[in-house]
Amino acid sequence: MARITELLVNGGRRRIDVDSDRTLLSVLRDDLDLTGSKFGCGEGQCAACTVLVDGAALKSCLTKVGAVAGKHIVTIEGLAPEGKLHPVQQAFLDADAMQCGYCTPGMILGAVALLRRTPSPTESEIASGMNGHICRCGTYPRVVRAIQSAAGKGGRA
Amino acid sequence: MKRRDFFAVLGGGIVVLLDDEIYAQETGGPRRGAAGAAPVEIGAWLHIGESGVVTVYTGKVEVGQNARTSLTQAVVEELHAPPSSVNIEMADTDLTPFDIGTVGSMTTPRMWPQIRRAAAAAREMLLDLAAQKWSVNRDALTVADGKVSGGGRSAGFGELTRGEKWTRTIPASVPLAEATEWKTAGKSMPKVNGLAMVTGAHKYTYDLTRPGMLHAKVLYPPQFGATLLSLDAAAAEAMPGVKVVHEGNFVAVAAPQADTAAKAVAALKAQWKPVTAEADSHSVFRYFKQTAQGGAPAGSLTPYTIAYIAHVPLEPRAALAEWEGDKVTVWTGSQRPFGVRSELAQAFGIPEEKARVIVPDTGSGYGGKHNGDAALEAARIAKAVGKPVKRNWTREEEMTWAYFRPGGLIEVAGKAAADGSITEWEFHNYNSGGSGLQSPYSIPAKKEQFHQSKSPLRQGSYRGLAATANHFVRESYMDELAQSVKLDPLEFRLKNAKDERLRGVIVAAADKFGWKARRKTAGRGFGIAAGFEKGGYVATCAEVNVDAKTGAVKVLRAVVAFECGAVVNPEHLRNQVEGAIVMGLGGALFEEIQFGEGKIVTNRLAKYRVPRFADMPVIESVLLDRKDIVSAGAGETPIVGIAPAIGNAIFDASGKRIRRLPLMA
Numbered sequence: 001m002a003r004i005t006e007l008l009v010n011g012g013r014r015r016i017d018v019d020s021d022r023t024l025l026s027v028l029r030d031d032l033d034l035t036g037s038k039f040g041c042g043e044g045q046c047a048a049c050t051v052l053v054d055g056a057a058l059k060s061c062l063t064k065v066g067a068v069a070g071k072h073i074v075t076i077e078g079l080a081p082e083g084k085l086h087p088v089q090q091a092f093l094d095a096d097a098m099q100c101g102y103c104t105p106g107m108i109l110g111a112v113a114l115l116r117r118t119p120s121p122t123e124s125e126i127a128s129g130m131n132g133h134i135c136r137c138g139t140y141p142r143v144v145r146a147i148q149s150a151a152g153k154g155g156r157a
Numbered sequence: 158m159k160r161r162d163f164f165a166v167l168g169g170g171i172v173v174l175l176d177d178e179i180y181a182q183e184t185g186g187p188r189r190g191a192a193g194a195a196p197v198e199i200g201a202w203l204h205i206g207e208s209g210v211v212t213v214y215t216g217k218v219e220v221g222q223n224a225r226t227s228l229t230q231a232v233v234e235e236l237h238a239p240p241s242s243v244n245i246e247m248a249d250t251d252l253t254p255f256d257i258g259t260v261g262s263m264t265t266p267r268m269w270p271q272i273r274r275a276a277a278a279a280r281e282m283l284l285d286l287a288a289q290k291w292s293v294n295r296d297a298l299t300v301a302d303g304k305v306s307g308g309g310r311s312a313g314f315g316e317l318t319r320g321e322k323w324t325r326t327i328p329a330s331v332p333l334a335e336a337t338e339w340k341t342a343g344k345s346m347p348k349v350n351g352l353a354m355v356t357g358a359h360k361y362t363y364d365l366t367r368p369g370m371l372h373a374k375v376l377y378p379p380q381f382g383a384t385l386l387s388l389d390a391a392a393a394e395a396m397p398g399v400k401v402v403h404e405g406n407f408v409a410v411a412a413p414q415a416d417t418a419a420k421a422v423a424a425l426k427a428q429w430k431p432v433t434a435e436a437d438s439h440s441v442f443r444y445f446k447q448t449a450q451g452g453a454p455a456g457s458l459t460p461y462t463i464a465y466i467a468h469v470p471l472e473p474r475a476a477l478a479e480w481e482g483d484k485v486t487v488w489t490g491s492q493r494p495f496g497v498r499s500e501l502a503q504a505f506g507i508p509e510e511k512a513r514v515i516v517p518d519t520g521s522g523y524g525g526k527h528n529g530d531a532a533l534e535a536a537r538i539a540k541a542v543g544k545p546v547k548r549n550w551t552r553e554e555e556m557t558w559a560y561f562r563p564g565g566l567i568e569v570a571g572k573a574a575a576d577g578s579i580t581e582w583e584f585h586n587y588n589s590g591g592s593g594l595q596s597p598y599s600i601p602a603k604k605e606q607f608h609q610s611k612s613p614l615r616q617g618s619y620r621g622l623a624a625t626a627n628h629f630v631r632e633s634y635m636d637e638l639a640q641s642v643k644l645d646p647l648e649f650r651l652k653n654a655k656d657e658r659l660r661g662v663i664v665a666a667a668d669k670f671g672w673k674a675r676r677k678t679a680g681r682g683f684g685i686a687a688g689f690e691k692g693g694y695v696a697t698c699a700e701v702n703v704d705a706k707t708g709a710v711k712v713l714r715a716v717v718a719f720e721c722g723a724v725v726n727p728e729h730l731r732n733q734v735e736g737a738i739v740m741g742l743g744g745a746l747f748e749e750i751q752f753g754e755g756k757i758v759t760n761r762l763a764k765y766r767v768p769r770f771a772d773m774p775v776i777e778s779v780l781l782d783r784k785d786i787v788s789a790g791a792g793e794t795p796i797v798g799i800a801p802a803i804g805n806a807i808f809d810a811s812g813k814r815i816r817r818l819p820l821m822a
Contacts, residue, residue: 022416030415035364036357038520040471041552045762048471076357089355096347096732100221101354102471102520108355127770134762136471136521137221138739139732140773 004069009034010078020066024058025049027065028075036076036105046134050106050113051075057113059132076105079112088112091150092143099137107133111147120151163204163324170206170318171282173275174199177329199254200329201268203232203275205283209303209315211236211243213272216256217264218248218492219518220526222792223729224264226349228272230726234342235276238303238314240349248494248516250509258493258527260618262691262790265725269788270333273342278327286317336723336784343782345728350518361520362475362490367545370477371400371411373538374422375548377558378406380755381614382432389426396421402541409538411546436613437753438464438564445566445587448611453585458568459634461816463589463626464749465564465614467759469767472520473555478535479545484511489532490519497529504533505540523740524618525559556765557757561750562619563612565589567630573638577652584631588612590623593797596631597689598653614752620737621793624690625744625800629818632686632801636808646685646805647672654687658694658720658783663687665718665779666696680705682810686801692789693721697738697798699774701806708811710821712742712772712803718779719795722786730791734778737795743768745800746821 002020006013009032016031028034028051040048042061049061052074079086085093088111098104107130114121114129121129126144135143163172177200204212211232219225225245232243246252248259257263283305288295293308300306304313336343353359378385385408390401393410399421402409408425412418436444442462446452476489485505491497494514501512519526531548539546550558566587572580579598584605586594591607607623619625639649647667654660667673667685675683680702687696700714719734747766751758759765800818808814 026416029364033366034357035360038361038472039363039549040473041762043552043761043763046471076355080356085355092355093347093351096351096728098221098348098351098354099223099732099736100471100519100521101351101359102221102361104354105357127773131770134471134767134769136469136523136740136767138736138768140739140768140770141735141776142732144770144773 002066004065007065007069007073008071009073010075011081018065020064022065023061024051024063024065024068025060028060034075034077038102038106040103040134046103047110047132048103048106048134050109050133052109052113055113055116057110074109076109079108086112087153088115088146088150091146091153095142095146095149097139097142097146099139103133103135107135107143111143111150114147115151121147123148164322167204167212168206169321170204171279171321172324173203173278173282174324174326175201175271175275175329176326177271201254201271201275203272203279205279205314205318207315207319209242209313211238211279211314212246213243213275214246214253215268215272216248216253216495217268218259218494218516220259220492220522222264222733223348223726224259225518226346226729227265227269227725229349230342230346231269231272232276234339235273236280237300240346242303249513250494250498251513255495258496260492260524260527262793265788265790266692269725271329273333274327274329274331277331277333278325282323282325283314283317286321287312290317342725343723345726360517361472362477362488362517363472363520363549365477365488365517366547367477367479370545370547371413371542372415372418373409373411373535373546373548374418375534376408376422376425376427377554378429380429380432380434382755383429386428386430392424392426393421396424400542402538404541407537409534411538411542411544415549432755434613434753434755435611438749438751441564441613442566444613445564445610449587449608451606452587452608453568453583458570458583458585459637459816461567461569461630461633463565463567463629463818464822465561465616466619466744466748467556467561467750467765468523468525468559468619469556469762469765470521470523470525473550473552474526474531474559475549476531476535477545477547478532478539480539483507484513485536485539486513486515487532487536488515488517489529490522490526491516491529491532492522492524492526493528496527497532500529500533501536505536523620524622527618530558552762553760556760560615560617563589563616563623565623565626567626569630569634571634571638573642575642577642577644577649579638579653586623586627589626592622593624593627593688593690597656597659598650599655600653614750620740621690621796624688624794624797625741626818628686628688628797629800629804632688632798633804633814633816636684636805637814650685650687656689659687659689661781662694662696662718662720665781666698666716669718669777669779670698670716672698680810682806682808684802684805684807684809686798686805688797690794690797693719693791693794695719695795695798697802699799699802699806701803701810703807703810710746710803710807712746712774714775715799715802716777716779717795717798718781719791720781720783721789721791721794723784723788724780724782725788727780730780731778733791734780734795735776737793738776738799739768739773741796741799742772744818745803747819749819749822
């Protein structure tokens with residue numbers, strides 16, 4: 001079976017040695033200790049595992065690691081590399097857009113990707129753009145507010 | 158932690174122990190062989206160390222309800238220390254006092270005032286210390302911003318407690334300042350560990366590892382109750398690093414990598430003895446009535462049905478277990494760490510002090526994580542393989558082998574006089590539970606009974622318990638009665654509501670919603686529902702659109718008025734109220750566990766629909782802050798009104814009375 005020996009993650013080259021058919025989520029979590037990407041369902045239904053690949057949101061639980069070799073992967077740990085929060089992270093804090101926080105990393109990365117596609121989304125564009133993300137605590141209205149607020153503060157960055 | 162160990166473990170400083178005999182009695186106190194040698198009735202303790210850090214020890218857990226934040230507020234309120242200097246040590250059975258569990262919305266009414274009392278006592282100790290050290294009159298001293306000042310001097314808490322080893326035990330009956338006097342409490346404080354959530358730094362149980370750890374999978378039977386006839390584990394055992402554990406009906410595998418463990422469990426060849434299931438999701442309501450103890454005569458009342466639903470916490474059950482000699486430590490997401498400790502002690506025949514349960518802040522629970530299923534599995538496999546073992550449940554396992562909110566059959570009858578007064582009321586709940594069974598309206602002749610039945614599925618707690626089912630039926634039937642005497646649903650409720658707090662939320666919700674000014678148009682409907690549960694009052698109004706052709710329902714707007722006494726943290730209360738409405742939408746509209754032949758059919762998120770962004774109505778909340786009433790918990794009660802408000806709105810829109818949950822089945 002083909003092996004993958006390197007991933008471009010959060011701006012760095014990470015050495016690994018894994019089967020190419022492993023899921024990206026399991027490699028990030030188990031081999032690279034990047035546990036900010038969450039396992040929620042393993043069937044692409046909840047988007048807690050969302051990461052950015054070349055700037056677009058991808059469900060890492062359904063993505064084979066072989067498919068993203070050589071591409072630029074950003075996980076939640078890489079969104080604020082200098083310790084300065086990304087505007088979307090700050091907006092989630094300001095809006096208290098979380099309760100248990102388990103969906104939050106995926107939500108934030110999904111929101112970053114949404115704002116890249118649609119810099120000033122309407123409420124219904126946010127709802128349809130984020131509809132793949134599940135928050136069981138029910139913070140959806142706050143997430144919508146956070147994304148609107150981030151859109152006004154350079155959340156696209 | 159043993160009392161004499163406090164200062165050895167924590168370093169010098171001062172300690173306040175809160176002696177809460179009433180709480181200990183209510184909660185049953187620590188079980189036999191409890192680990193701590195601290196007095197059995199200690200409900201919480203607080204330490205101020207030489208670095209100035211204030212640490213509170215409580216057996217409560219954080220599952221997203223923001224108890225960590227509200228308990229921090231309790232400390233800041235009394236001790237006037239900056240929130241960043243307060244550390245809440247939660248749910249570690251070796252370090253924190255016994256606690257019955259984070260259940261029943263009890264953290265705010267019971268733990269919150271305890272922590273305030275402990276913090277207030279610590280403040281007095283700091284004043285004593287400063288007065289003594291500086292030889293000044295105590296009355297000349299003030300405490301603010303983590304410092305004691307007066308007589309021309311000022312010192313931080315750490316400086317004052319340096320070199321001290323002073324313990325004070327206080328009774329839980331110490332009077333506290335009224336809510337009208339609050340400085341920090343009653344205002345919004347952001348989630349204290351929000352930063353760890355938005356950066357992905359927080360480690361949930363699912364994320365934890367230990368050196369040398371193996372990942373484990375359990376081979377579950379194909380049907381509930383099936384027994385193992387034979388097992389061929391040769392292929393699994395031949396895989397590198399794989400260990401197979403086989404003890405009676407229990408079969409598991411462990412491997413250094415999670416995906417190897419998954420492959421190994423798939424390679425097991427097992428034969429199971431099939432079982433004949435007694436009921437499926439269609440026949441179960443009849444089954445409840447057949448197997449019930451008591452009940453109403455057949456056909457005499459109006460039946461409503463309530464489906465089983467799943468909690469679907471986004472973090473599935475998980476546990477990490479490690480044995481050191483005869484002592485086991487388990488990290489797991491549970492709402493009852495001490496209950497899990499008891500389960501471990503019982504399962505392995507060890508004293509409770511030989512089991513330590515640690516609960517990291519957990520990816521939610523909603524009443525679904527009361528027991529130690531994953532903890533027991535991990536500990537059992539870890540013991541067998543002699544290494545730390547991680548047991549992360551998959552979504553399918555979570556949706557099959559956890560427990561469910563009970564399904565139920567509810568039968569109801571009643572009569573209203575021409576003026577709208579309810580004269581008779583009869584209400585029978587089969588299987589779903591007794592919470593919220595009693596009508597909060599004033600009715601002269603009432604009969605309200607819960608009948609235990611057999612449940613074909615494993616069932617247990619859920620946010621709001623049976624209050625959701627009982628409120629759904631009662632408030633739906635209230636509208637049926639209002640209709641029978643041609644009264645407006647709001648008017649009918651106010652006619653029968655004598656409790657002023659109940660009237661308060663009904664009027665507040667109706668006003669905010671614009672009930673009286675509502676305009677009926679084709680397909681549009683409006684509904685109202687109200688109730689009381691766990692010390693809180695709630696009224697909910699909903700506006701829906703029902704598609705004339707398809708019957709599809711879209712909830713457009715929901716207004717909730719909630720009153721739970723004095724509000725501790727308005728923003729987090731609002732977050733709970735909104736969250737309860739969102740979660741409640743699922744059970745109201747479409748969540749339903751389908752099962753048959755001893756199997757769960759809806760065992761994945763692709764088959765079990767939960768609320769999403771696109772399902773969101775406009776949600777507005779009205780918080781009635783009653784500073785004259787002791788704060789009650791708020792995690793559960795706001796959920797109970799949404800289903801009947803929607804059901805009533807659907808009737809208003811379409812003339813169709815739907816007597817089942819979910820409404821859209």
